[in-house]
Amino acid sequence: MARTTGSFGERTEAAIREAAASLIARYGYEAVSMRRLAEEVGVQAAALYRYFPTKEELLFTLMREHMEALIASWQAADPAGRDEAQRLAAFVKNHIIFHVARRHSTHVSNMELRSLSPEKLTAILKLRTTYEKELRRILREGAAKGAFLVDDAELAAMAIIQMITGVIVWFRPDERLSVAEVADKYHTMTMRLVGARARAEA
Template identity: 45%
Template sequence: MARTIGSHGPTTMEAIRKAGLRLIFQHGYEAMSLRQLAAEVGIQPGSLYNHISTKQELLADLIQDHINDLLRELETALRDKEGAVERLRAFVAFHVSYHMTRKREVFIANSELRSLDPRNYEAVVALRGAYEQRLAEILTDGVAEGVFDVDDVQVATFAIIALLTGLCSWYRPGGRLTKDAIIAAHEKLVLSGVMPRSAKPSPSGRDGIKTE
């Protein structure tokens, strides 16, 4: 039985968000009802409206908060990194690490984009565009520095993000590869794809792929 935690305050709102994230991940946005959400949190259905106005509002907030966290933490990861190669390494390491630990948020942000109403959809797409633009800027700078050979920066941006995000479909904690090994493998794939053929990615300071 769900624990009753009361119907007011930030503690309840945080419980609603965590329960909503879990239920949407498990059952999908359309299948989750507010009555089910209230039961999961341990409050009366009517008490939900002290915290959220609609199920749509909850979904939009979860997705937008996820992408805002992504943007904010990316800026920290890129801080003090010099040169396009070093910044691309940092982007790859950050993106892979984040997606290893925030699987539910990533899944919902990608799979439930279609469930957003037009206003919320536009807001989320704008945030996603800001994240993609940071990678595009790194690639553009690399071309200008002569260290990257990229014919179409936009295509390369979409391809790299799709490659890095793809690990959400197969990564499981405690698997055969260490976290550092997985990051190193993705770095090698990305850098090999954007560097001129005559250049080879230099070691990033990590060991090669190792088994646990």
């Protein structure tokens, strides 16, 4: 019985998170009230506060889970031990596929850093750094081995992440390219950007 209750609670919490990401992506965090959110999910405001005591707690949860899921998806996709060109290819593809599937929470994560208190902002930025460091390390190690031409790994990592996250701005799955084709083309551009030849094995 507890399991069933738990599942109901989990489903409610997931519904709240999904509705919140969608509403905040559409109207911005400041404009979305807890009352409006409760209406959207179809629960009483009191129920909402049971899951998320404050609106900022809800925003923080969205952003923390987004980053934790991104890091976990990369850990699962990382062909650790393979060469840097293969790891970079995997990074680009995983990043694009992850973000295209999570358009709303990506928008919220990118736009609403401004709405976090300093302490929570620090926690989210720490997760971002953890993720970005993975890419910086791949770029540095590839450059050290002569596989990449990267003068400034920090800048190159920012450039690549912004380029590949930008896919969500224009990509629509019903248009001329599939997400796999887009990921392939961005992989080719990334390989050129880091001075490597695009390779067939990716």
